[in-house]
Amino acid sequence: MGAWGYVSLAYGIVCGAILMYWFLLKRRYNAAEAELKRLRSSEAAANHDKS
Amino acid sequence: MGRSTKTVKRRKGILGGLALVAVVAGLCWSLLVAPPDAYQGEVQRIMYLHLPSILTAYLSYFLVFIGSGMYLWKRDNKDDLLAHAAAELGVLFTALTIIEGSIWGKPTWGVWWTWDARLTLTAILLLIYAGYLMLRSSIDDEQRAASAAAILGILGFLDIPLIHMSVYWWRTLHQPPSILRPDKAPWENVHPAMLTALAISFVGFLLLYFYLLSLRYRVGEMRQEIKALRLERGV
Amino acid sequence: MRLTVKQLAKAYGYLWALRHFDLTLSPGEFVALLGPNGAGKTTLLKLLAGLTPPTAGVIELDGRPLTGTATAERGQIGLLAPAEHLYDQLTALENLRFFTALYDKDSSASALEKALLQVGLSARAQDYVGNLSAGMKCRLSIAKWQLLDPGLLLLDEPYGVLDGSGIDLLENFLKEHCARGHIVIMASHHVARALKLCDRALILHQGRLQFDQRKQTPWPAFEHAFGDFLPRTGP
Amino acid sequence: MTLLRQAYLLLRKDLLLEWRRRDSLLTMFFFGTLLLFVFHFAFDMPPDKVVELAPALLWLAFLFTGTLGLAQLFQAERDNHCLDALLLSPLDRGALFLAKTAFNLILMLLVESVVIPLFWILFNLSSWNLLPQLFLVTLLGTLGFCVLGTITAAITLRARARELLLPLVLFPLMIPVILATIRCMEMVLRTGSFGDAIAWLRLLIGFDVIFLTIGVLIFDWVIES
Numbered sequence: 127m128g129a130w131g132y133v134s135l136a137y138g139i140v141c142g143a144i145l146m147y148w149f150l151l152k153r154r155y156n157a158a159e160a161e162l163k164r165l166r167s168s169e170a171a172a173n174h175d176k177s
Numbered sequence: 178m179g180r181s182t183k184t185v186k187r188r189k190g191i192l193g194g195l196a197l198v199a200v201v202a203g204l205c206w207s208l209l210v211a212p213p214d215a216y217q218g219e220v221q222r223i224m225y226l227h228l229p230s231i232l233t234a235y236l237s238y239f240l241v242f243i244g245s246g247m248y249l250w251k252r253d254n255k256d257d258l259l260a261h262a263a264a265e266l267g268v269l270f271t272a273l274t275i276i277e278g279s280i281w282g283k284p285t286w287g288v289w290w291t292w293d294a295r296l297t298l299t300a301i302l303l304l305i306y307a308g309y310l311m312l313r314s315s316i317d318d319e320q321r322a323a324s325a326a327a328i329l330g331i332l333g334f335l336d337i338p339l340i341h342m343s344v345y346w347w348r349t350l351h352q353p354p355s356i357l358r359p360d361k362a363p364w365e366n367v368h369p370a371m372l373t374a375l376a377i378s379f380v381g382f383l384l385l386y387f388y389l390l391s392l393r394y395r396v397g398e399m400r401q402e403i404k405a406l407r408l409e410r411g412v
Numbered sequence: 413m414r415l416t417v418k419q420l421a422k423a424y425g426y427l428w429a430l431r432h433f434d435l436t437l438s439p440g441e442f443v444a445l446l447g448p449n450g451a452g453k454t455t456l457l458k459l460l461a462g463l464t465p466p467t468a469g470v471i472e473l474d475g476r477p478l479t480g481t482a483t484a485e486r487g488q489i490g491l492l493a494p495a496e497h498l499y500d501q502l503t504a505l506e507n508l509r510f511f512t513a514l515y516d517k518d519s520s521a522s523a524l525e526k527a528l529l530q531v532g533l534s535a536r537a538q539d540y541v542g543n544l545s546a547g548m549k550c551r552l553s554i555a556k557w558q559l560l561d562p563g564l565l566l567l568d569e570p571y572g573v574l575d576g577s578g579i580d581l582l583e584n585f586l587k588e589h590c591a592r593g594h595i596v597i598m599a600s601h602h603v604a605r606a607l608k609l610c611d612r613a614l615i616l617h618q619g620r621l622q623f624d625q626r627k628q629t630p631w632p633a634f635e636h637a638f639g640d641f642l643p644r645t646g647p
Numbered sequence: 648m649t650l651l652r653q654a655y656l657l658l659r660k661d662l663l664l665e666w667r668r669r670d671s672l673l674t675m676f677f678f679g680t681l682l683l684f685v686f687h688f689a690f691d692m693p694p695d696k697v698v699e700l701a702p703a704l705l706w707l708a709f710l711f712t713g714t715l716g717l718a719q720l721f722q723a724e725r726d727n728h729c730l731d732a733l734l735l736s737p738l739d740r741g742a743l744f745l746a747k748t749a750f751n752l753i754l755m756l757l758v759e760s761v762v763i764p765l766f767w768i769l770f771n772l773s774s775w776n777l778l779p780q781l782f783l784v785t786l787l788g789t790l791g792f793c794v795l796g797t798i799t800a801a802i803t804l805r806a807r808a809r810e811l812l813l814p815l816v817l818f819p820l821m822i823p824v825i826l827a828t829i830r831c832m833e834m835v836l837r838t839g840s841f842g843d844a845i846a847w848l849r850l851l852i853g854f855d856v857i858f859l860t861i862g863v864l865i866f867d868w869v870i871e872s
Contacts, residue, residue, distance in 0.1 A: 129219035129284060136223045136280040137208070140230070140273050144385070147269055151392050158399040165406040172410075249868050304819040312816055315806040318424075320465050321871075325802040328869050329816060332798065335861065336820050339854055343823040346847070347830070407426045463731050465871065487737030497732035499660070499723065501667045513656050514736050516649075 189391055196388045199381035206374035214371075223281040225374050229382035231274045231299065236386070237267030238306070238334055245330030248323060254401060257323040260330055262393035264309050266386065271303045294345045301340055305333045413439055413474060413488065413563030413595055415460075420469035422455050428619045429455040433469065435614075435621070437597075442590045444606035445599040446638075447616035453599040456616065457566045460597070461491040473564065487515055490562030494573050495549040497556075500542030504533055504552050507541055508559060515560045527555040531581060546573040554585055565589060567598040571605060583609060603638070650742050650863075657738075657746035662753070664723050671719045672754055675712045679762040682708040683769055697770045702832035706825055708762060709755065709789065714817070716754050717796045718810045720747055730804075734870065744797060744866035748859075751793040759785055780835045787851045788828035794858045795820055801869045827851040 207225035214221030244260030247253065278296050279289050290296070309329050316322035420433040430452040437443065445453050458464040460471060462478055471478040473485050491497070498507050505524055512519035528534050531551040541549060550573050557565060570582055586596050586609060600606045607613065607627070615623035615637055623637040665671060686704050690697070724730035733743065763785070767775060799817045803809040827847040834844035841848060862869075 132220050132280050132284050133208070133222045136226060136277050137204070139276055139280070140226050143269070143273055143276075144389075148389065148392075151389065151396065154396050155392055155399075158396055158403065161403050162399050162406070165403060165410075169406065169410065249865070301819050301822055304815075308812075308816040308819060312803065312806060312812060315808060315812055317807070318805070320467075321805055324868055324871055325806070328798065328802050328865060331865070332795070332820060332858075332861070335857065336823070339823040339850065339857075343826040343847075343850060346850075347826050404426065408423050408428055461731075461735055463734060483737045483739060486735065489735065491731075491735055493728070493731075496728045497735075498727055499664065499729055500726055501664050501723075502660070506663075510656070510660055511732075511736070514653065514733075514738060516737070 185395075189388070189395070192384065192388045192391065196381065196384035199377065199384045201381075203374070203378035203381035206370075206377045211370045211374035212368055217285060220281065220284045223277055225378040227274060227277045227281060228375065229379045230270045230277065232379070233382050233386045234267050234270040234274055234299075234302070236383075237263045237270060238302070238337065240390075241267060241306070241309070241330040242334035245327035245334075248327045249331075254323070255398075257327065258394055258397040258401070260327065261313065262390055262397060264306050264313075264326075264330070265393060266390055268303065268306045268310060270386075271299055271306065275299050275303060292348065294348060297347075298341055298344045301344070302337070305329075305336070309333065413593065415564055415595055416470075416472040416475070417460070418470045418472075420456075420459060420471065421467045422452075422459055422464065423467045430459065430616075430619045433621055435624070437595050439593040439595065440590050441595050441612060442586065442610045443595070443597045444603075444610035444613045445597055445616065446601075446603060446606065446613060450618075451616040452619040453616055454568055455619075457491060457568050457597070457599055460564070461489055461566055462486055463491075488563040490557045490560060490565045492553050492557050492565065492567045492570060494553065494568075494570055495546045496553075498541045498549060498552060501540060503538050503540055504528065504544065505537045507552065508556060511556055512559050517559055517561065523559065527559050528552075530558070531555045532577070547575055547578055550574055551578055551581065554582055558585060562594070564595045564597070567596070567600075569600055570598065571600060571602045579605075607634075650739050650745070653738055653742035654745040654749070657733075657743060658749050661723065661746065661750040665750075665754070671716055671722075672757060674719075675716050675754060675758045676761060678715055679708050679712040679758050680765065682711060683762065683766055687769060694771050694773075698772060698774070698836050699833075701766065701770070701772070701836060702829040705763065705766060705785075705832070706788070706829055709759060709785070709792070710818070710821070710825070712758055712762075713751075713755050713789070713792050713796060714814050716751055717800045717813060717817075720751055720797065720800045721804055740866045740870050741863040743870060744801075744862045747800075748790075748793045748797045748862070751797060752790060755789045755793065756786065759789065774836065777835055777839060780841070781832055784828050784831045784835070784848070784851075787848070787855060788824050790855045791824040791851065791858065792821060794855060794862055795824075798858075798862055798866070798869055801866070823850060823854050827854070 203225065207222055211222065211225070213219045240263035241260045244256045244258075244263060247256035248260060275296065278299065282291060282293075282296070283289050309326055312329055313322050313326045316325055415435070415437040417433060417435040420430060421428065422430045433456065445456065447453050455464070459466050462471075473488060476482065476485055478485050478489075499510070502510065505528065508524045508527065509519050512524070525534065525537070528537050531554050533548060533551055533555065536544060536548065541552065544552065550570065565586075567586075571579060574582060583605075586598070590596055590611075598606060598609070610627060612626050613623065613634060614621060623634070625631075625633060686708075690700060690704075692700075721730065724733060760782075763778065763781065766772070767778070796817055799813055799820070803812045803816060806812050827850050830847045831841065831844045831851070834840075834842055834847075
């Protein structure tokens with residue numbers, strides 16, 4: 127493996143790992159956001175029923 | 178509520194965009210613009226990843242320490258969220274540092290791994306903060322997990338100088354830090370384009386770091402809100 | 413000793429074990445804490461004893477907040493859990509000596525022997541607590557708290573293991589304790605016994621304080637609440 | 648003053664309980680001895696080679712036996728919820744930390760004072776005159792181990808799989824102690840005096856002082872978790 131081989135391996139792994147982490151984080155973020163929205167809207171509905 | 182979440186989101190978007198631009202610029206500079214090193218050749222380009230990632234890792238550990246201390250003092254969950262988020266990113270960036278170091282080591286030293294002081298120190302840090310995450314996840318009561326983790330966050334950070342000292346005394350074969358050599362000003366040692374590349378790379382890593390940190394922090398915050406809402410309604 | 417509790421709350425996971433709990437007790441009050449299983453009685457006692465951190469709310473003793481670090485305040489709170497909080501491998505006498513010394517109370521042999529005599533354990537003073545029956549352990553706990561003399565005594569279901577004379581012993585101790593201006597809070601399913609002793613009854617149901625009144629005779633409000641929240645087949 | 652009085656009270660209680668049950672001390676002692684036998688078979692070698700490896704082997708044995716002791720450290724308090732009884736009392740939690748550290752230290756020193764001579768006997772070493780210096784190093788190292796060990800044992804107390812988690816959390820933090828003791832012992836065994844290793848000894852003392860102080864200060868929060 128030449129010098130550029132090592133360089134591209136290092137850059138590739140770093141970019142891949144960070145992208146992967148970002149992707150997983152984004153998924154967690156979206157899941158939490160959706161859950162929150164669902165809970166909020168059902169709460170609003172419940173409050174609406176009461177009034 | 179809706180407006181503020183929107184502004185927060187927009188701010189995150191801007192931060193993410195800036196991070197992307199800086200990272201791409203950093204990649205261009207470090208791979209294309211900067212000249213190859215006189216001794217090490219092209220391989221030295223790994224430094225533009227290596228230095229920023231270890232420094233962001235240390236920044237993480239500092240944030241874990243601050244968050245832990247503040248949490249124990251003020252008992253504000255937000256500090257705990259910060260410590261948790263920073264620890265996760267710290268583990269990520271430390272792992273990346275070790276991988277980069279290892280890849281850099283193969284062509285320069287001829288081996289993937291050597292028990293050189295800096296590599297060993299980084300590996301120990303990885304173990305400490307991986308232990309931090311495991312400790313957190315294995316205590317069910319959230320307040321107790323937060324306190325226990327905060328203690329470890331403080332102990333771990335205060336231990337770093339001692340570990341650093343002992344590991345360095347044990348053995349060292351790493352090249353001396355070339356950027357911060359005290360007898361010469363940095364710009365006399367290194368080609369200016371290299372410094373520019375390093376600086377841009379640095380800014381890119383930092384922006385990326387804070388973008389990821391804010392995302393991770395927000396995830397924790399939202400989970401707490403979800404929990405509070407569920408509690409509210411006894412679900 | 414005056415106890416003030418404001419908006420105390422504790423959540424376990426997604427459930428409130430206790431919520432919106434307010435209470436003010438004046439010196440010498442004897443409170444019966446009633447409610448079905450899972451109503452939050454034990455949680456409340458643990459919170460008052462400072463063994464569990466509250467999710468929200470404040471507990472004040474004589475106007476001073478009870479926190480994890482308030483050493484002197486903690487010494488004023490006792491929790492009598494029938495057969496617990498004693499070292500199995502220490503003798504009855506050694507247990508008393510250890511705890512009185514820890515609380516900086518009179519740990520002279522004569523005081524300890526007198527306390528053991530009062531609860532009818534003189535003959536077993538040199539036996540390991542691990543070899544005592546549950547009822548005897550409970551008697552020993554009574555002797556222990558008699559010696560430690562806390563300003564706020566909490567009891568969690570003390571009747572279960574005691575025999576007839578043991579119950580008399582406990583009740584006399586509690587009456588005397590209140591007469592000296594100390595507060596007693598007793599959680600129990602033995603509604604009739606608890607009602608006979610108390611000045612005031614609280615009923616917890618699903619983590620909420622549903623009923624809080626001073627004792628009257630007759631007491632139709634209690635009868636009504638009792639029917640709503642407690643099983644009809646009480647003892 | 649109350650701090651020391653309470654710590655003494657707790658330590659006396661722990662020692663009395665240990666005297667009556669003897670489970671921690673005996674297990675630790677047998678485990679330590681067992682490890683020596685394992686080492687003998689694993690590294691079958693002449694005495695001059697053993698001297699080079701002795702510091703590392705001894706510390707390996709101490710680490711493992713120490714971890715065994717730490718896992719049992721709060722056992723007396725777990726029965727009958729006695730930890731709650733202590734937390735309920737007007738006890739300065741720093742005293743609890745000091746008492747538990749001292750207790751574990753005493754157990755480990757007892758084990759070590761048997762295991763080190765046994766090592767010399769089993770591996771036919773002749774440098775008996777160096778044992779006092781080695782004991783000094785061992786004392787300082789074991790103190791460091793017990794100080795951090797007590798804190799980590801307390802924070803893992805309510806964790807799932809705490810016996811597994813404890814060494815995982817503790818060992819990386821112990822690196823300075825492990826390296827310092829091994830280097831000091833090597834120096835003593837090679838030259839008969841501390842020589843250059845005095846810097847390591849200072850590091851060891853610094854470690855002990857720093858974490859002992861921190862432990863007393865933060866144990867309030869430690870035990871709450």
